[in-house]
Amino acid sequence: xxxxxxxxxxxxxxxxxxxxxxxxxxxxxxxxxxxxxxxxxxxxxxxxxxxxxxxxxxxxxxxxxxxxxxxxxxxxxxxxxxxxxxxxxxxxxxxxxxxxxxxxxxxxxxxxxxxxxxxxxxxxxxxxxxxxxxxxxxxxxxxxxxxxxxxxxxxxxxxxxxxxxxxxxxxxxxxxxxxxxxxxxxxxxxxxxxxxxxxxxxxxxxxxxxxxxxxxxxxxxxxxxxxxxxxxxxxxxxxxxxxxxxxxxxxxxxxxxxxxxxxxxxxxxxxxxxxxxxxxxxxxxxxxxxxxxxxxxxxxxxxxxxxxxxxxxxxxxxxxxxxxxxxxxxxxxxxxxxxxxxxxxxxxxxxxxxxxxxxxxxxxxxxxxxxxxxxxxxxxxxxxxxxxxxxxxxxxxxxxxxxxxxxxxxxxxxxxxxxxxxxxxxxxxxxxxxxxxxxxxxxxxxxxxxxxxxxxxxxxxxxxxxxxxxxxxxxxxxxxxxxxxxxxxxxxxxxxxxxxxxxxxxxxxxxxxxxxxxxxxxxxxxxxxxxxxxxxxxxxxxxxxxxxxxxxxxxxxxxxxxxxxxxxxx
Numbered sequence: 001x002x003x004x005x006x007x008x009x010x011x012x013x014x015x016x017x018x019x020x021x022x023x024x025x026x027x028x029x030x031x032x033x034x035x036x037x038x039x040x041x042x043x044x045x046x047x048x049x050x051x052x053x054x055x056x057x058x059x060x061x062x063x064x065x066x067x068x069x070x071x072x073x074x075x076x077x078x079x080x081x082x083x084x085x086x087x088x089x090x091x092x093x094x095x096x097x098x099x100x101x102x103x104x105x106x107x108x109x110x111x112x113x114x115x116x117x118x119x120x121x122x123x124x125x126x127x128x129x130x131x132x133x134x135x136x137x138x139x140x141x142x143x144x145x146x147x148x149x150x151x152x153x154x155x156x157x158x159x160x161x162x163x164x165x166x167x168x169x170x171x172x173x174x175x176x177x178x179x180x181x182x183x184x185x186x187x188x189x190x191x192x193x194x195x196x197x198x199x200x201x202x203x204x205x206x207x208x209x210x211x212x213x214x215x216x217x218x219x220x221x222x223x224x225x226x227x228x229x230x231x232x233x234x235x236x237x238x239x240x241x242x243x244x245x246x247x248x249x250x251x252x253x254x255x256x257x258x259x260x261x262x263x264x265x266x267x268x269x270x271x272x273x274x275x276x277x278x279x280x281x282x283x284x285x286x287x288x289x290x291x292x293x294x295x296x297x298x299x300x301x302x303x304x305x306x307x308x309x310x311x312x313x314x315x316x317x318x319x320x321x322x323x324x325x326x327x328x329x330x331x332x333x334x335x336x337x338x339x340x341x342x343x344x345x346x347x348x349x350x351x352x353x354x355x356x357x358x359x360x361x362x363x364x365x366x367x368x369x370x371x372x373x374x375x376x377x378x379x380x381x382x383x384x385x386x387x388x389x390x391x392x393x394x395x396x397x398x399x400x401x402x403x404x405x406x407x408x409x410x411x412x413x414x415x416x417x418x419x420x421x422x423x424x425x426x427x428x429x430x431x432x433x434x435x436x437x438x439x440x441x442x443x444x445x446x447x448x449x450x451x452x453x454x455x456x457x458x459x460x461x462x463x464x465x466x467x468x469x470x471x472x473x474x475x476x477x478x479x480x481x482x483x484x485x486x487x488x489x490x491x492x493x494x495x496x497x498x499x500x501x502x503x504x505x506x507x508x509x510x511x512x513x514x515x516x517x518x519x520x521x522x523x524x525x526x527x528x529x530x531x532x533x534x535x536x537x538x539x540x541x542x543x544x545x546x547x548x549x550x551x552x553x554x555x556x557x558x559x560x561x562x563x564x565x566x567x568x569x570x
Contacts, residue, residue: 020084022068028088030061031081034126035099041130043262045269045320055123062118070115078104081111096133106132106142110157117153124149233267233275241282245290250297257300264304268317271324273332280305280339309341318351322360330363337367342378345371346385349393372397376405383409392424399428407432411440419449426452430459442468445475445492450484454491461495472496473507482523489529497533502541508534509545512557527552528560535564 033054040054065072075082081089081100091098103111113122128145135141140148143158212220237260244256260279267276287293287301307313321328337348348368355361372379372394382394383406395413398406406428413425426444429437442465444456460468475481476492484492496504511522511530521527531549534542549561 018085020086022065024083024086024088026061026065026068027072027083030058030065031089031099033058033061034122034129037126038099038129038133039097041126042133043265045316047319047323048316055126058122058126059118062122066115072113074111074113076100076103076108076111099129102129102132103142107158107160108142108156109159112155114153114155117151121149121151121153124151125154231272231275233263233272234278237263237275237279237282241286244301245286248292250294253297254300257303260304264308268320271320271328273328273336276308277332277335277339280308280336284339305339305341308339309344311344311347314340314344314347315351318348318355318364321364322355322357324360327359327363330366333363333367334370337371338374340371342375345375345378346382346387346390349382349390349397350387352393353389368393369397369400373401376401376403379403380406380409383413388421392421395421395424395428399431402432404432404434404436407434407437407440410437414440414444414447419452422447422449422452423455426455426459430455430463433463438463438465438467441465442471445471450488454488457488457491457495461491461498464498466499469496469499472499473504476529477507482526486525486529489525490532493529493533494536497536500533501537502539505534505537505539505541505545508537508542512545513548524554524556527554527557531557531560531564535567538567 037051037054037058040048040051044051072083074088077100078094079090079092079098079100080087081103089100091100094101096102117125128142128149132142132145146154146156240256240260240263244253247253260283264276264279267279283301283304287298290297290301293301337344345368348364348371352361352364352368355364379394379398379401380403382390383398385391385394395406395410397403398410410425410429410432413421417425422444426441429441438460441456441459441463444452445460445468447453447456457472460472472492472495476489476496481489481492493508497508500507508530512527512534515521522530527549531546534546543565546561546564549557550565552558552561
């Protein structure tokens with residue numbers, strides 16, 4: 001049987017090695033997928049499809065192996081990993097990404113994987129190896145991290161790497177003879193050091209470590225804390241962009257763009273949103289300020305904020321925020337969203353209704369409001385978006401931002417949108433309340449939907465738009481009003497009472513107190529609403545009309561009259 005080439009990498013005769021129990025390519029593929037999963041963990045978020053796909057491939061690689069054996073035993077050297085006497089991983093370069101070196105440098109000399117390890121523990125091993133690859137010298141090493149997790153399906157053989165690398169002591173090398181101390185010299189009294197007058201001796205001062213007073217010690221302590229609390233990532237971004245501006249070599253600039261691209265992924269994975277905002281802001285500055293910048297180089301530099309503003313990237317960011325236990329400060333989120341392109345506004349609007357965390361939704365709404373206020377043109381464009389949730393959120397934000405430019409788009413919705421969209425358009429027009437917006441509210445009094453008519457009547461009364469008085473009067477005296485429900489009647493009558501003043505008392509008094517043929521009166525609900533409208537007018541003549549109905553036999557009318565009289569100023 002001819003073995004794969006990788007099994008001969010260590011040199012020697014193939015005949016001297018034992019025959020592998022099954023195809024060695026299965027083990028090689030599994031270790032290759034392990035290295036790929038470790039690298040994917042470093043490059044992508046934990047919920048990224050690419051990373052999840054790498055884990056699935058790694059798990060599936062164990063399935064054919066477990067049909068032949070229940071245990072995989074590996075020997076580890078600085079450049080190779082061997083299985084059954086055959087080299088399955090060969091990395092001659094001792095780089096930080098090489099799997100043999102990552103294991104070997106922290107003392108791992110043997111690794112055993114048991115059947116069932118792919119269920120969960122292999123994922124933890126991937127996370128540990130990724131962490132060790134980028135760990136600082138003062139962070140936990142691989143042995144410590146493996147010991148903390150107490151694996152059931154992973155076993156390892158190790159040595160103390162520090163002891164192994166220590167230099168051997170030459171036992172034959174002669175040592176210096178011990179020095180003898182003259183006891184008489186120790187007993188000799190010290191000589192008095194006489195100084196001339198006017199010369200100060202340093203022995204007269206306290207030269208211990210605690211010569212500072214309390215205020216100086218507190219100052220130093222505060223400066224040390226400030227230094228260690230400062231985020232150096234922003235400084236790294238500034239240094240890289242300074243080099244980008246000063247160096248005109250295309251190779252240097254391309255390399256810096258690649259570094260910034262990788263740094264952006266790491267910052268997002270670590271939730272350093274403020275530093276991400278600094279990076280996006282500074283690349284815009286550098287793209288406009290750098291000398292001798294070609295169009296291709298400028299496009300390469302601006303690709304970072306462009307890609308960060310794409311729907312997929314924004315969606316991943318918002319999803320990670322929704323799944324986080326600790327929330328970023330509001331100012332960090334605002335800084336990040338201010339650096340995004342305006343095209344990200346639609347994605348943010350679409351996610352507002354899908355956020356599960358109330359705290360995250362509150363943060364996102366505040367950031368979306370700031371972004372919408374700064375990009376009115378995009379906000380108006382999104383009112384006509386085909387996605388209903390995006391268009392509805394754009395309508396709401398237009399009213400909150402008092403965007404006068406949105407009035408034509410909102411007016412079109414009153415004739416084209418569904419009832420929910422028409423209601424949101426009326427509420428936004430009421431929030432804008434400009435002379436150009438109010439006539440559209442007046443036309444909404446005839447809308448086919450009751451909620452829209454009620455909202456329009458309330459808005460006209462609240463904004464005291466007197467141009468709508470004739471339309472309101474026609475509505476309360478028309479044939480449709482008796483068939484309306486009490487809420488709609490009250491909205492129309494109270495708006496009319498706010499706007500009509502004393503000229504409207506005669507109409508309202510007639511509805512409240514007039515008797516028709518054979519002593520019949522108007523519908524009790526209409527009479528009660530007329531009483532409320534008279535209370536809104538509040539003049540002496542309106543009060544007199546109310547008192548004439550104070551003893552009315554209809555309890556609904558009496559209650560409305562008493563309520564209106566209590567609201568009349570004394």
